[in-house]
Amino acid sequence: MIEIARPALLGAGALAALLPLALHLLRPQERDRRLLPTARFLSRETRTRIRTHRLPDHIPLLILRMAFCLILGAALSGMRWVGPAEGVGEILIVDRGPGMAGVWSEVEAALSDMVGDHTLAIVLVGRDPDGSVTSESIAPARLPEGEAWTALSPIELGPGEDIRLVDLLGQLRLVGGGLVGVELIQARILTRARWSSWHPGTALLREEIWPAGIGAELINGGELLGQDPADATGKAIRLVAPEHLESTFWEALELWGYEPTRDEGPEVELIVGASEELGALWLGAEEGTGANEDGKYLLLDGRTIPGAGRPFGGSPPVNARIPLLRSGGRPAAAATGPGLDEPCRITLPVNGEVPILGDLLILMDALLWEGCGVRRVSNDQEEGAPDLWHSILETAQGVGPVPAELIRDEQAGLPLARLLLAVAFILALVEFLRVRRIP
Amino acid sequence: MxxxxxxxxxxxxxxxxxEWVGRHVARGLGPGIHPSTLVGFGEDFERHRPYQQGDDLRHLDWRLLARTDRLHVRRYREAANxxxxxxxxxxxxxxxxxxxxxxxxxxxxxxxxxxxxxxxxxxxxxxxxxxxxxxxxxxxxxxxxxxxxxxxxxxxxxxxxxxxxxxxxxxxxxxxxxxxxxxxxxxxxxxxxxxxxxxxxxxxxxxxxxxxxxxxxxxxxxxxxxxxxxxxxxxxxxxxxxxxxxxxxxxxxxxxxxxxxxxxxxxxxxxxxxxxxxxxxxxxxxxxxxxxxxxxxxxxxxxxxxx
The missing domain is CATH 3.40.50.410 (von Willebrand factor, type A domain)
Structure with a gap:
């Protein structure tokens, strides 16, 4: 089976092949000319008949030129041989990051059921000792027969932060792009649904990475954080922020299960940004850049999270609460209210950059709950996360396969570009030699 | 060539x-195979001419003299190139x-x-x-x-x-x-x-x-x-x-x-x-x-x- 990475170029080659045909048809007279010293005696009747008899001249040359254009177009179109392809194959992406500690036995049990003849590859995504994401792809043929997945035990889990869902999707695309021999590919991801492994841009990247429904096999359990449902009920947040920040923040808020438009009046007003038009910044005289400030945010409970951008000068309102400091001790956010019929107003002055990983959720947690004096509670369930995982991974049509050619890398299979270029070169050479032989 | x-x-x-023989008489540069414009005492008989004083008696046509009682000499066409x-x-x-x-x-x-x-x-x-x-x-x-x-x-x-x-x-x-x-x-x-x-x-x-x-x-x-x-x-x-x-x-x-x-x-x-x-x-x-x-x-x- 041949796949074409850039079919438009193949079409362009086909169109270009029509050009020599047109030129041969339009200019037959010069090319048809033959020498005959007695040409003056030719009949007038024959002249008339032959004048209307326009055929492409030098047919072998015409064929050579058309073939050259076609083959050159094919070479530039990224044509490659991927062999015969049939049936449906499956890729299993398995989260082997630190977040899977304590549930690995469940993972093994699940995998034993999931691995089958249709499994093309099992990809274990973990972390190196230095914290970087790594993957190991295992073909089912390497698994001892009858023992299936348990033969790989014990598996050491890497250190560091949880593997993000977006990393798992990235590995899926990486492995799927190199697979040949199947017509359709379906995918399943085995992980835990934890906010700490969430990336706010995941929903946006999801369709680009894998254009079909992915099976979400979620292993639950372990110690998780959540919010107090009683305190959360009835809250609404009005966000004032530049457009590019607003979408990120809203996504983070939705992850927390808020429905900001549920109530008529806003009870929390979160003002994010450095624009003066936002009207709620503490704007000082000069821009402060503390020598000992290294760009981190310091939470009241002593935790630090990576900050972004330069600090702002000046001071917040006198009666404001300071739920967030910069590492140098300057206020990084201020909260006022709530008073009578007045929302809790939190101001987070940033200059265009905010933490966007799981830290953002911690940051928002500190701002919205501690800044407004709302109690924060622990919960062993991350409510909402599994549903979100499912909705992100599975499409409205559910789980399904994707045509392999849609996700296949340009490097997969046997590239034919060089071969086709060589053929095109030979054709050009033959054409050149033939043209030289024409008197 | x-x-x-x-x-x-x-x-x-x-x-x-x-033998590529010319059709016409020719004024040649030397002896050849073509009829020459020079009439003399070659091999091919051309005509008789009345004897003139000084003519070589070897070319006198004795038979004609016997028949006509007149002196004629035989003239031949020379071959020329x-x-x-x-x-x-x-x-x-x-x-x-x-x-x-x-x-x-x-x-x-x-x-x-x-x-x-x-x-x-x-x-x-x-x-x-x-x-x-x-x-x-x-x-x-x-x-x-x-x-x-x-x-x-x-x-x-x-x-x-x-x-x-x-x-x-x-x-x-x-x-x-x-x-x-x-x-x-x-x-x-x-x-x-x-x-x-x-x-x-x-x-x-x-x-x-x-x-x-x-x-x-x-x-x-x-x-x-x-x-x-x-x-x-x-x-x-x-x-x-x-x-x-x-x-x-x-x-x-x-x-x-x-x-x-x-x-x-x-x-x-x-x-x-x-x-x-x-x-x-x-x-x-x-x-x-x-x-x-x-x-x-x-x-x-x-x-x-x-x-």
Whole structure:
């Protein structure tokens, strides 16, 4: 089976092949000319008949030129041989990051059921000792027969932060792009649904990475954080922020299960940004850049999270609460209210950059709950996360396969570009030699 | 084709028994095989003349004296040699070998010019065997001048120079033959062999006039018309746009083979030209580049076939 990475170029080659045909048809007279010293005696009747008899001249040359254009177009179109392809194959992406500690036995049990003849590859995504994401792809043929997945035990889990869902999707695309021999590919991801492994841009990247429904096999359990449902009920947040920040923040808020438009009046007003038009910044005289400030945010409970951008000068309102400091001790956010019929107003002055990983959720947690004096509670369930995982991974049509050619890398299979270029070169050479032989 | 020894041996064998005798009397340079304009005491009886004082009594016709009782001496025609001037058409049309004719490996295509050069070499050899002196003039030079000129000179060196010229001969520029014949008319009388396709722009009128002048002054003129089968409409089936090599911009769509009108016009042109030339005393021979050379020469020289 041949796949074409850039079919438009193949079409362009086909169109270009029509050009020599047109030129041969339009200019037959010069090319048809033959020498005959007695040409003056030719009949007038024959002249008339032959004048209307326009055929492409030098047919072998015409064929050579058309073939050259076609083959050159094919070479530039990224044509490659991927062999015969049939049936449906499956890729299993398995989260082997630190977040899977304590549930690995469940993972093994699940995998034993999931691995089958249709499994093309099992990809274990973990972390190196230095914290970087790594993957190991295992073909089912390497698994001892009858023992299936348990033969790989014990598996050491890497250190560091949880593997993000977006990393798992990235590995899926990486492995799927190199697979040949199947017509359709379906995918399943085995992980835990934890906010700490969430990336706010995941929903946006999801369709680009894998254009079909992915099976979400979620292993639950372990110690998780959540919010107090009683305190959360009835809250609404009005966000004032530049457009590019607003979408990120809203996504983070939705992850927390808020429905900001549920109530008529806003009870929390979160003002994010450095624009003066936002009207709620503490704007000082000069821009402060503390020598000992290294760009981190310091939470009241002593935790630090990576900050972004330069600090702002000046001071917040006198009666404001300071739920967030910069590492140098300057206020990084201020909260006022709530008073009578007045929302809790939190101001987070940033200059265009905010933490966007799981830290953002911690940051928002500190701002919205501690800044407004709302109690924060622990919960062993991350409510909402599994549903979100499912909705992100599975499409409205559910789980399904994707045509392999849609996700296949340009490097997969046997590239034919060089071969086709060589053929095109030979054709050009033959054409050149033939043209030289024409008197 | 640099000398006698380089002519194909089978060709030399084939023409060994041929004697190329001129049709007219000639004023020769020395003894030869042709009838001489010099009447004297040779081998062939010419006429009687009344005896004059001083005549050698050995030539007195004693039998006539016995019958008529008058003194007459016998006069004989002397055999003489000839100047043989080959006039070769070197115009571009003579470089034609055929429609779509490609050179064979190791040799060029047999153009009309090469065929004519071969004829000149063989006829020149026959002429030399007869004691004649060949010369060569090739048309196709700039402004109607000859492309090559070698007067009729005796000796091996002159003959080799002539053959060398024939060997490397290439067609020149378009030029009519009449001015060349006019120049030949300024040379001593002899035999003039014109080899050409005779595709003259004026239909050949100037040509037959000049040839007629040559005949009138006593030259033995032969015109050998050389064409290819394609020109005769008996060759390639090719059709398309055709152009005269001498006028490449004048293209004509056509198909020579099977074109009845073409064959008729061609025959009419050459028929008229041959008639005009023959009326003026020019002998008209025809050849095709595919003709086998030996039968062709035998037919011509023995007078068995002229066309």
């Amino acid at each position: 640099a000398g006698k020894s380089e002519l194909p041996p089978e060709l030399l064998d084939g023409i060994e028994d041929l 000839l100047r043989t001037m080959f006039v070769l058409d070197g115009s571009p049309s003579m470089g034609f070998a055929g429609i779509d004719v490609r050179p064979k490996k190791g040799e060029g295509p047999l153009t009309k010019l090469r065929f004519a050069a071969l004829l000149v070499a063989v006829l020149g050899h026959l002429a030399r065997e007869a004691g004649d002196v060949p010369g060569l003039v090739v048309s196709g030079g700039p402004d109607g001048s000859p492309l090559y000129f070698q007067s009729a000179r005796p000796g091996k060196e002159a003959w080799h120079a002539l053959l060398h010229t024939l060997h490397g001969l290439e067609a020149g520029e378009p030029s009519p033959l009449a001015p060349i014949l006019d120049r030949v008319g300024g040379l001593p009388r002899g035999r003039v062999i014109i080899l050409s396709d005779f595709l003259e722009e004026d239909g050949g009128e100037a040509l037959w006039r000049e040839a007629g002048h040559l005949c009138a002054r006593g030259d033995d003129v032969t015109a050998i018309r050389i064409l290819t089968p394609d020109e005769l409409g008996r060759g390639s089936e090719a059709d398309g746009l055709f152009a005269d090599p001498e006028y490449p911009d004048r293209t004509v769509p056509g198909r020579p083979r099977g074109d009845v009108g073409y064959a008729e016009r061609l025959a009419r042109y050459y028929g008229h030209l041959a008639r005009e030339l023959e009326e003026r005393g020019v002998e008209w021979w025809e050849a095709t580049t595919t003709d086998p050379l030996l039968p062709l020469l035998r037919g011509w020289i023995r007078g068995e076939s002229r066309r």
